[in-house]
Amino acid sequence: MNYDEAKIKFVSTWGSLGSLWGINKAMAQIQALLFISTQPLSMEDIMEDLKISRGNTSMNLRQLMDWGIVTKEIIPGERKEYFTTEKDVQELARTIAQERSRREIRPVIKVLKDVSSIKDDGTEKTKELIKQTKALHDLTETADDMINKLVNQKQNWITKSLLKLIK
Amino acid sequence: MNYDEAKIKFVSTWGSLGSLWGINKAMAQIQALLFISTQPLSMEDIMEDLKISRGNTSMNLRQLMDWGIVTKEIIPGERKEYFTTEKDVQELARTIAQERSRREIRPVIKVLKDVSSIKDDGTEKTKELIKQTKALHDLTETADDMINKLVNQKQNWITKSLLKLIK
DNA sequence: TCAAACTTTCAATAATTATTGAAAGTTTAT
DNA sequence: ATAAACTTTCAATAATTATTGAAAGTTTGA
Structure with a gap:
């Protein structure tokens, strides 16, 4: 080639x-x-x-x-x-992750929050909706936080983070 | 609502x-x-x-x-x-992350590896191509690894990982 | 102030991707 | 073995998304 x-x-x-x-x-x-x-x-x-x-x-x-x-x-x-x-891959990743979070993930987190906050009328289906959307909300919010934190550790974040993580 | x-x-x-x-x-x-x-x-x-x-x-x-x-x-x-x-969000996230990795990310990593392995003919543009695609390769590969590792720590992976990470 | 050099906008069109619905295929009960 | 109940397939069509190109807009230098 x-x-x-x-x-x-x-x-x-x-x-x-x-x-x-x-x-x-x-x-x-x-x-x-x-x-x-x-x-x-x-x-x-x-x-x-x-x-x-x-x-x-x-x-x-x-x-x-x-x-x-x-x-x-x-x-x-x-x-x-x-x-x-931007020529630096780390910085590039940081920007992309932040923009995606801002444009797409955060708005969805808001909807999940609203939906999981409806009044519990005692029916099984409502309980299930609340439970499942709440789980999704928590997961999405935590994952979003994590990515943003990772990606904001400017210096060599991925490598450093990996080392810490994978004991 | x-x-x-x-x-x-x-x-x-x-x-x-x-x-x-x-x-x-x-x-x-x-x-x-x-x-x-x-x-x-x-x-x-x-x-x-x-x-x-x-x-x-x-x-x-x-x-x-x-x-x-x-x-x-x-x-x-x-x-x-x-x-x-699948009703468990953790398990759902695990499956989705794995499938995306297999279907889309790994093939791209392979291309990046091939492209960054071309013979260095000494020209500036070739050096730049090799350097930049190599950086992208390393970043992509490490990020992919990390996501897969994270996501495979079945029990409460996100919360646990976050704790370890964000000192 | 003019006109050349360049960029932006946007309605029209093309390309891509998703959806339909009916025919063909499969399974099950009798 | 048959027919009813159900699922799959796939060519046609619709919906969406990307692209073009020419007119309008902007900037700059003389």
């Missing part, structure tokens, strides 16, 4: 993994491209490389900036805008 | 969260319905409750069984098949 093959394989694999953290293919591919690039890329560069339209590139870059994992780079003397992504 | 409202809210919220662990809406809703049901449900029951077709119900139940979170229940004297889901 040479450089070009490896690059294509990486970008497309990372793209298809987008679903894992809830972003679309083009968004994930743009991020992948920036992640292995040695210098900032312009919209033109990205469009050409991924063979996607200008509009698509623009919209997905905006989303990546909203997520906080891509930033605009001004290159002196250049008219075009250039883009870079 | 009464029982019926709470039930609808729970089922639809859980359905929309399906994307979080990579299953579709109907699948997640069926699981949600079974999760709060006091007794096993037939295909008929599910179709009626969620207002989805027989074919859809059948296909999604099969998938849930493939994931190992729903099982067929034979009720003596009954011709129909009945279904139940």
Whole structure:
């Protein structure tokens, strides 16, 4: 496998993994491209490389900036805008985990809390609903907390945490 | 909020969260319905409750069984098949985490390993590709390991782990 | 102030993914 | 062996989601 093959394989694999953290293919591919690039890329560069339209590139870059994992780079003397992504995997993971938590998990935790707080009318089905949604609420909340704590131990969090954990 | 409202809210919220662990809406809703049901449900029951077709119900139940979170229940004297889901949240989380790892994460880890193992031809871009995909490989592999270890500590894993972790 | 260089927006369209429903398949009781 | 009761399959269709491209918007330099 040479450089070009490896690059294509990486970008497309990372793209298809987008679903894992809830972003679309083009968004994930743009991020992948920036992640292995040695210098900032312009919209033109990205469009050409991924063979996607200008509009698509623009919209997905905006989303990546909203997520906080891509930033605009001004290159002196250049008219075009250039883009870079966070290059540190730890920091990247931290940002992604936080954003997913904020956007998707926390709202669900709220619903679980509301649902599990309905008045117990004494019927079996109500008791079951309360019991099960409460269990789900507790699990989700604890898991969310844990991920955020893990991910916020900036230095080498995964390795350190693992050591502590797996006695 | 009464029982019926709470039930609808729970089922639809859980359905929309399906994307979080990579299953579709109907699948997640069926699981949600079974999760709060006091007794096993037939295909008929599910179709009626969620207002989805027989074919859809059948296909999604099969998938849930493939994931190992729903099982067929034979009720003596009954011709129909009945279904139940794993009721223990811990066990549910364990199964889901394992399946996702097997289906999606491990294959990506393999690609990252292959890509990061290409021959270093000395160019800057190749060095960067190798460096970045290797970092991603290591992170992904370690995170995957950790989740699987966490999730396999059957008894109260989250709480226990948290205690150990967050000094 | 103008126009060239560039970016954003968004309605139209394409691609993907989910859902239906009816025919085919299976199981069970008699 | 048959037919009723039930489940599965899958081609057609619908719903959703992503993508395009051209017009509108913005910024910059002369």
